[in-house]
Every structure is written in structure tokens, then in C-alpha cells.
């Protein structure tokens with residue numbers, strides 16, 4: 001009989017989003033007439049930019065003609081034209097020199113952040129740190145890979161280091177005193193909506209240089225940064241190419257959550273260590289993995305992603321992001337008017353609010369759903385330090401956001 005990967009059995013069954021779905025379905029069954037507005041799961045709602053649609057239609061037509069038909073890509077790392085534009089628009093424009101050979105186009109940052117564990121030693125070989133609260137993918141992929149022990153009552157896994165992000169530290173946990181081999185950073189942050197400053201990122205790059213750690217930097221929400229002093233890429237920090245992989249996605253800026261395209265940068269300067277202590281290029285291992293387990297992103301989709309970097313594409317993406325940011329502002333200001341303490345929203349599509357009247361995150365969830373038929377995400381679902389907080393997403397129509405703000409104000413005031 002086939003033996004299963006028993007590490008999967010350590011995963012908590014009552015995972016956040018299924019539990020939300022369960023409670024919302026139960027509520028809707030009992031209250032079929034209720035007009036429920038969902039500001040829970042972080043999925044975009046607006047259609048794709050027109051430039052992306054046009055580019056993809058054209059690519060489909062190319063596929064229908066012998067002369068321009070494409071089969072397996074020559075280069076599973078991504079179309080050279082796309083990787084050149086990424087390097088120019090996403091990095092050179094910020095003063096970062098990135099080699100297109102270090103850019104790997106993929107079908108999602110979720111997969112990329114999980115798959116990197118393939119080329120790292122498993123078990124307890126690496127000390128791994130995540131923030132608390134955290135994007136659950138970082139934790140669960142480590143559980144699946146066998147890098148943790150069992151979960152505690154508080155849903156924290158033995159063998160993982162949790163860096164507490166709270167109001168006192170501005171949701172940016174300071175570098176620890178102990179040595180860490182692998183650290184996950186996410187900025188702008190999901191769920192707290194806060195952004196790492198240059199000084200903060202420098203403290204991590206310096207730490208990683210000192211301990212020869214690997215930083216996995218998730219910048220999926222980079223396009224939402226509005227304040228000019230904030231870094232968009234970790235490579236804006238000197239020395240980061242020796243210690244960091246950066247993850248970017250077309251999901252949240254261009255609405256590709258259902259279309260699927262992302263990329264990561266694995267710099268050639270980045271080294272890991274083999275068991276004998278020799279330096280090994282992580283990029284070379286990642287290339288080997290990529291070529292064995294992946295045949296590249298659909299040509300049609302890559303052409304759609306490439307269109308994001310045209311002049312019109314840049315404008316259309318800016319408009320899309322501005323639309324969501326305006327939604328976030330309306331939620332944030334509406335809540336502040338009734339005295340609710342809010343974080344995020346300025347450089348992020350997420351509003352991270354402190355639950356009023358000292359309710360727990362789940363108490364506030366039930367209260368919101370019951371009283372005004374709004375769905376959000378309990379902060380405690382992202383980790384123990386999220387208790388007493390609540391995430392509202394700005395990914396919705398303006399009409400729904402306006403209605404949601406009115407309901408929130410009625411509820412809280």
C-alpha cells in the first residue's frame with residue numbers, strides 16, 4: 001500500500017477560509033434574504049486591463065497559424081522580451097541592476113514561495129522564521145515539507161520561529177538575536193497592510209549578510225505603494241542580491257488571479273551551502289528544478305503579462321490599482337470617523353483594524369455578519385498576534401464598498 005507524506009496530517013483541518021465559508025453559508029441558509037457583502041478573501045474583482053486582453057487575443061491568433069505557432073518554449077524561464085521588460089520597468093527604474101537571466105516567470109507567487117523549499121534542505125537543517133500574523137502559505141508549505149513538528153493549541157508549529165508583529169513594533173518585527181537560516185518577509189504586508197521602510201529592510205539584509213541567511217521577499221502588493229520614500233524592491237538595499245529572492249505577481253496589480261502569471265528573481269550572487277559547507281548557487285539549483293518540473297507559462301498568458309509594460313498598460317494598471325486604493329481609503333476613513341483604530345490602506349488594498357470593544361477577532365466576525373451582513377477575515381486566523389484585529393479587503397465594486405462603509409459606521413457608532 002502507498003505510504004503517504006504524513007507531514008500533511010499535521011496541517012490544521014479548520015483552516016481559516018473554509019471556516020469563514022462554513023459560517024457564511026450557515027448564515028445565508030438561515031437568512032436567505034440578507035444581502036451579504038464579502039470583503040474577506042483577497043481576490044480582485046475588476047476585469048483585466050484592455051491591453052492584456054488585446055495582447056492575449058493576438059497571441060491566440062498566432063497559435064492558429066503554422067508560421068507563428070509555438071509549442072514548448074525554447075526557454076521555460078520565460079519569454080526573453082517579457083524578462084527584459086521586467087528588468088527595465090520593475091527594477092532599473094528603481095536603481096536596481098537585475099540580470100534577465102535571474103528572472104523566472106511562473107504561474108504564481110503562491111507556487112513559487114512553496115516550491116523554493118525543493119532546493120533547500122528539509123527537516124531541521126534550517127532555522128526558519130515567519131512573521132506572526134503571516135500569509136498562511138509560508139507556514140503550510142514548510143509543514144508539508146517536513147520542516148516543522150506538530151501544531152500547538154495556538155496553531156503554532158514546533159520548529160518554526162514566529163516573529164511577533166504588533167502595534168508596538170509597527171507590525172515590523174525587529175531582527176532577532178538568534179541565528180536564522182531562512183526568513184519570509186512580505187511587504188506591503190498581507191494581512192497587516194504595512195510596508196517595510198528602507199531602514200527596516202536594511203536591518204534584515206545586514207542580519208542575513210552576517211548569518212548567511214536567505215530572505216524570501218514577497219512583494220506581491222508592490223504596485224500599491226504610494227508613499228515615495230518606501231522601497232518597492234529588496235534589491236534597493238545594498239548587498240540584497242547576495243541574500244534575497246524576490247517574488248512578484250501579476251495577480252494583484254493587473255488582476256491576473258484567474259489568469260496566472262508571476263515571476264521571481266533568484267540572483268546569481270545568492271549562495272547556499274551544501275552539507276560539506278561549500279557554496280552552491282541557489283539560482284543554478286532553481287534552474288535545474290524549473291527545467292525538470294516546469295515547462296513554462298502559456299505563451300498567450302505571457303504575452304498578456306508583457307502588455308502590462310506598454311505605455312498604455314502601465315496607465316491601465318495604475319488606474320486599476322488606484323481604484324482599489326480609493327476603496328481602501330474609503331473603508332479606512334469611514335472607520336476612523338467612528339473611532340476605530342485602523343492600519344494599512346495607504347500602500348495596500350487591505351485595512352487592518354483593531355476590533356472595537358475588545359472583541360476577539362471571531363466575535364467581531366460573527367457580530368459583523370449577524371448585524372450588518374459583512375464578511376471580513378479574523379486577524380487571529382493569520383496567527384496569534386492577529387488576535388483582536390480584523391482584515392477588510394478593498395477588492396470590490398465601489399457600490400459595495402460604499403454600502404459596506406455605511407453599514408460599518410452604523411454598527412460601530
Ligand SMILES: *Cc1c(COP(=O)(O)O)cnc(C)c1O
Pocket residue numbers: 042107108109110111135186190218220248249250251252256257261262
Ligand atoms: C495574492 C498573494 C500572492 C500572489 O499569489 P499568486 O499565486 O501569484 O496569485 C503572493 N503573496 C501574497 C502574500 C498574496 O497575498
